[in-house]
Amino acid sequence: MKICVLVKEVPDAAVEKRMDPSTKRLDRSGEKNLNPFDTHAIEAAMQIKEGGAVDVDEIVAVTMGPESAVRALHKAVSLGADRSVHLTDPALAGSDVCATGYALAQVLKAESPDLVLLGQQSDDGECYTVGAVVADHLQMPSLTQVIKIDVQDGKLRCERQAEYGYDTVEVELPAVISVGDAINEPRYPSLKAIMGAKKKPLDTKSAADVGIDPSRVGEQGSRTAVLAINPPPAKEPGEIIEDEDTDETVQKIVSWLEERKLLA
Amino acid sequence: MTTTEQPPADARSHAPDPRDFLALDSLLTDEERMIRDNVRRFVREQLLPQVPEWFEAGVLPREVASQLGALGVLGMHLKGYGCAGASAVAYGLACLELEAGDSGLRSLVSVQGSLAMFAIWRWGSEEQKQEWLPPLARGEAVGCFGLTEPDAGSDPGSMRTRARRDGSDWILSGQKMWITNGSTADVAVVWARADDGIRGFLVPRGTPGFTTQDIHRKLSLRASVTSELLLDDVRLPAEAMLPEARGLRGPLSCLSEARYGIVWGAMGAARSCYEAALEYSTTREQFGRPIGGFQLTQKKLADMVVEVGRGTLLAHHLGRLKDEGRLTPEQVSFGKLANVDAALRVARSARTVLGANGVTLEYPVIRHENNLESVLTYEGTAEVHSLVLGQALTGISAYR
Ligand SMILES: Cc1cc2nc3c(=O)[nH]c(=O)nc-3n(C[C@H](O)[C@H](O)[C@H](O)COP(=O)(O)OP(=O)(O)OC[C@H]3O[C@@H](n4cnc5c(N)ncnc54)[C@H](O)[C@@H]3O)c2cc1C
Ligand SMILES: Cc1cc2nc3c(=O)[nH]c(=O)nc-3n(C[C@H](O)[C@H](O)[C@H](O)COP(=O)(O)OP(=O)(O)OC[C@H]3O[C@@H](n4cnc5c(N)ncnc54)[C@H](O)[C@@H]3O)c2cc1C
Numbered sequence: 001m002k003i004c005v006l007v008k009e010v011p012d013a014a015v016e017k018r019m020d021p022s023t024k025r026l027d028r029s030g031e032k033n034l035n036p037f038d039t040h041a042i043e044a045a046m047q048i049k050e051g052g053a054v055d056v057d058e059i060v061a062v063t064m065g066p067e068s069a070v071r072a073l074h075k076a077v078s079l080g081a082d083r084s085v086h087l088t089d090p091a092l093a094g095s096d097v098c099a100t101g102y103a104l105a106q107v108l109k110a111e112s113p114d115l116v117l118l119g120q121q122s123d124d125g126e127c128y129t130v131g132a133v134v135a136d137h138l139q140m141p142s143l144t145q146v147i148k149i150d151v152q153d154g155k156l157r158c159e160r161q162a163e164y165g166y167d168t169v170e171v172e173l174p175a176v177i178s179v180g181d182a183i184n185e186p187r188y189p190s191l192k193a194i195m196g197a198k199k200k201p202l203d204t205k206s207a208a209d210v211g212i213d214p215s216r217v218g219e220q221g222s223r224t225a226v227l228a229i230n231p232p233p234a235k236e237p238g239e240i241i242e243d244e245d246t247d248e249t250v251q252k253i254v255s256w257l258e259e260r261k262l263l264a
Numbered sequence: 265m266t267t268t269e270q271p272p273a274d275a276r277s278h279a280p281d282p283r284d285f286l287a288l289d290s291l292l293t294d295e296e297r298m299i300r301d302n303v304r305r306f307v308r309e310q311l312l313p314q315v316p317e318w319f320e321a322g323v324l325p326r327e328v329a330s331q332l333g334a335l336g337v338l339g340m341h342l343k344g345y346g347c348a349g350a351s352a353v354a355y356g357l358a359c360l361e362l363e364a365g366d367s368g369l370r371s372l373v374s375v376q377g378s379l380a381m382f383a384i385w386r387w388g389s390e391e392q393k394q395e396w397l398p399p400l401a402r403g404e405a406v407g408c409f410g411l412t413e414p415d416a417g418s419d420p421g422s423m424r425t426r427a428r429r430d431g432s433d434w435i436l437s438g439q440k441m442w443i444t445n446g447s448t449a450d451v452a453v454v455w456a457r458a459d460d461g462i463r464g465f466l467v468p469r470g471t472p473g474f475t476t477q478d479i480h481r482k483l484s485l486r487a488s489v490t491s492e493l494l495l496d497d498v499r500l501p502a503e504a505m506l507p508e509a510r511g512l513r514g515p516l517s518c519l520s521e522a523r524y525g526i527v528w529g530a531m532g533a534a535r536s537c538y539e540a541a542l543e544y545s546t547t548r549e550q551f552g553r554p555i556g557g558f559q560l561t562q563k564k565l566a567d568m569v570v571e572v573g574r575g576t577l578l579a580h581h582l583g584r585l586k587d588e589g590r591l592t593p594e595q596v597s598f599g600k601l602a603n604v605d606a607a608l609r610v611a612r613s614a615r616t617v618l619g620a621n622g623v624t625l626e627y628p629v630i631r632h633e634n635n636l637e638s639v640l641t642y643e644g645t646a647e648v649h650s651l652v653l654g655q656a657l658t659g660i661s662a663y664r
Contacts, residue, residue: 191299191348191354
């Protein structure tokens with residue numbers, strides 16, 4: 001079995017996020033890191049490999065991003081991936097979700113994995129959608145918000161976070177699975193793994209290398225356009241219920257919660 | 265993917281980051297940064313939540329060594345025998361992050377990696393290296409380093425522990441004092457006086473005649489085990505001796521390694537105190553405004569950020585010299601003297617910013633302040649390092 005894990009480089013969680021008014025995009029300067037959700041996807045791949053229910057030949061980390069995204073790949077291999085693929089091309093800059101998903105699917109077609117794992121969301125774009133787009137291009141079943149994966153008779157039995165509780169879903173391979181952060185506790189890479197990361201194979205691919213149609217990517221190839229960016233509306237002031245410690249106060253709080261359907 | 269071009273620089277992105285005022289991160293390679301971030305995250309998530317309890321109870325659980333072994337920081341700067349062979353700078357960064365947690369954590373790593381493992385790695389036989397270095401690197405075994413005695417501290421040359429020959433065997437007798445990891449160690453590196461000078465021996469735990477006793481009622485470095493080693497006619501085979509070390513040069517070479525880690529570590533403790541004071545000064549209000557708005561508090565914060573920046577820069581410089589093989593023991597003395605002194609000043613000043621809260625274990629400051637009193641004394645006291653510099657400057661020895 002071959003597993004590909006899609007990983008993204010995102011601004012570090014400690015960096016205050018800011019929109020750049022001139023490009024209407026996120027300002028991605030400053031400290032960057034591997035998308036934390038993707039560390040759970042790599043850990044999930046490692047647990048399948050170490051679990052022994054199926055032979056995993058290799059785990060390949062795949063990213064699309066600028067030159068700096070190599071660091072996200074180094075981190076991914078230090079966490080256990082065997083090698084990595086970096087799709088990078090000026091033509092890809094400004095791709096929206098559909099274009100990003102299409103471009104990544106082109107890389108995956110060349111790799112033909114049995115399983116594609118993703119984080120459920122990126123820490124910057126937070127679209128929660130790349131998995132579904134990739135699955136559509138690859139014509140593979142897609143599951144999102146997965147919090148448990150078991151390999152059984154060459155199929156996957158997954159638990160999927162639902163609004164109340166979870167769904168248990170069985171999928172045939174090949175499949176595209178995005179995992180939630182509740183799925184596992186990612187390991188700390190060992191020092192030796194960090195120092196060995198640069199020695200693991202890294203393939204750099206251009207858009208042409210994986211047969212990407214230039215008219216379907218980049219700012220021009222994206223079908224969404226950001227017209228304006230506005231700060232979120234200021235939070236409305238909270239309602240303070242003066243506590244006289246009477247039944248009436250309790251009733252007020254209960255009805256407030258009921259109105260908002262917060263009581264199950 | 266969004267964009268590759270950088271946005272236009274604005275004043276805000278140029279304001280110094282209070283957590284890295286001199287942008288020293290830019291001196292690090294990607295790999296060094298990854299190593300640093302990993303140790304930092306591990307300390308913050310896995311150890312720091314429990315450190316105040318360990319400090320209060322005066323313990324450091326044995327599992328911490330295994331955890332640090334899995335992380336790969338034990339003997340990380342050594343090459344071969346299961347060690348990672350990281351740069352001196354990477355090792356220093358790890359020491360800094362560990363000591364930002366607690367000096368006890370850094371002490372564990374210093375004693376294991378720079379004293380016990382380094383002694384074996386540098387002065388041991390091939391068999392000794394094969395036997396001990398891999399389990400010590402994994403944290404499956406713990407090591408300690410016994411040099412100090414009740415009557416021989418700053419002057420280790422006056423040690424009384426003796427090693428005499430009996431056929432091909434060695435018989436060790438004497439007492440070692442203030443030994444970090446003493447009672448938890450699976451192997452003790454013990455220095456003793458033999459006929460041909462001071463020699464090092466590997467004494468496994470449980471060797472008949474070898475016992476330990478913990479030192480209690482310490483008010484400093486509480487999250488660290490400190491013990492007495494008692495050697496009562498301990499019989500060891502000839503192979504227990506470290507063949508390559510003779511004279512004080514053996515133990516002193518190890519101490520120089522460990523002191524190098526302290527140069528960095530002290531800045532970790534200082535940074536933790538400074539950050540606690542900075543955070544507190546912006547949230548605590550008195551006289552209707554944050555105490556960070558008072559000039560006297562700002563002066564303290566300014567002095568702290570200067571000490572932390574300057575000390576970290578110094579550690580960096582010494583690290584690069586070490587990686588180039590150019591670092592001298594006198595320069596290490598310079599670093600230890602300067603940075604532990606600076607860290608103590610930062611800790612004391614930070615303590616005042618926190619007011620009464622500053623004397624509790626709810627904040628890291630007094631814990632660091634108390635720990636640093638040990639750091640000031642062990643691995644050569646501040647006075648001894650002043651004498652090292654004095655002799656290097658004047659050519660005159662003032663020790664005796
Ligand atoms: C309203 C809106 C408008 C936007 N407009 C623009 C625009 O005009 N120009 C522009 O450039 N961007 C724009 N973006 C951002 C851009 O579309 C996304 O950053 C990008 O498509 C990836 O989506 P995501 O990060 O939200 O991924 P998600 O779907 O949240 O990520 C899920 C998972 O997909 C994988 N993944 C995501 N991205 C990559 C990648 N690059 N390489 C490998 N794996 C990856 C990771 O495993 C990740 O955990 C916009 C976003 C929004 C919400
Ligand atoms: C928590 C802790 C852990 C330790 N761990 C270890 C360990 O793992 N292994 C180990 O071998 N040792 C260890 N030590 C011992 C430590 O190295 C010694 O305490 C240190 O070397 C000082 O020795 P001393 O305490 O006997 O002080 P002394 O040498 O008696 O010094 C007392 C004072 O006299 C000053 N002084 C001494 N000589 C001179 C001089 N010539 N001129 C001017 N002033 C002088 C000293 O600077 C000091 O201020 C540890 C100590 C502590 C506190």
